[in-house]
Amino acid sequence: MVIIRRFRTRYWKVSPFAPDPAAIRQAASIVAGGGVVAFPTETVYGLGADTLNPLAVGKIFTAKGRPVDNPLIVHVAELRQVWDIVLDFPAAARLLAANFWPGPLTLVLPKRSTVPDAVTGGLDTVAVRMPRHRVALDLIKKSGCSIAAPSANLSGKPSPTTARHVLRDLYGRVDGIIDGGPAVVGLESTVLDLTGPKPLILRPGGVTREQLEREIGPVDVETQGEREGAKLAPRSPGMKYRHYSPEGNVILIHGERGRVVSRICELAAEWNGRGQRVAVLCSRETYSLYSKGTCSYDYLENIGSQYNLDDVARNLYGALHTCDQKEIDIILIEVFPATGLGAAIMNRLQKAAGSIMEII
Helix, strand or coil: CCCCCCCCCCCEECCCCCCCCHHHHCCCCCCCCCEEEEEEECCCCCCECCCHHHHHHHHHHHHHHHCCCCCCEECCCHHHHHCCEEECHHHHHHHHHHHHCCCEEEEEEEECCCCCCHHHCCCCCCCCCCCCHHHHHHHHHHHCEEECCCCCCCCCCCCCHHHHHHHHHHHCCEEEEECCCCCCCCCCCEEEEECCCCCCCEECCCCCCCHHHHHCCCCCECCCCHHHHCCCCCCCCCCCCCCCCCEEEEEEEEEEEEHHHHHHHHHHHHHHHHCCCCEEEECCCCCCHHHCCCCCCEEEEEECCCCCEEEEEEEEHHHHHHHHCCCCEEEEECCCCCHHHHHHHHHHHHHCCCCCEEEE
């Protein structure tokens, strides 16, 4: 049994556009002193420690209950910090950084020997990005170090997009939490491996495959690591272990719109009849079709339009957290288009569901 030491968790609420310098200095002093602090980024909230301090990085894994071979992402505020972390920053990386940094793109590159194995899961590569959030950038600058950070949640659970989500999972487990408002992207960054013969997306995210290919040409997408994750060391967060999963069982329903609505209502009635609490997460286009009189559920949420996947990405994790708060047993979710940002949305939903999908 692992005993978690209870911390006196400090809490700062700051403006995401003009954060209080005193609050950022206090949080930065904790990071510089070997502590762990949760902070906002444009994707999700991260739980950060000094990249080059292995004892501090170890506290992240303890707080989250995270497997030690699951690598972290290093966050930088300036390009010069990249050279403290990587051995090589090739032309493709420089081009992508110029176009997408700050932003939700993580690049996997050869690491320097000074980067602890705790950060990289023992690999000879390191994942690095520059977040597009004033609070995150100020924290990194004032800490005087790059910050290694996974999402600020208990391992395997839905990622946090608000400080409230972080408080629910990690209060008393970490040194501090900076509340900088809700995340504007809502899904983790795209992770692109540039160490092989061809650029390879290890995890889809806020920068789409189509955007990347417009800049650097053809890009492959990892599939083998997903299928054989139990046998392979994960090269990126989100590849091997169960991720993004609420307490309830997630079932995805795919098909023609009217049939999807009918099937979800059938399943909701069936599970409600067994005494299970049921949630339905649907699109804006179908929300009005789930009238309470004809469809049985305990929680219904419109998470966005099939034609505006930015909203779906922004709302997805919040809806899954609400399902946990409402103690939902079964979560029935409509499938969204798997193109553009939809590739990242469906990646997270399939992870949450354990690939349970009904096609009708």
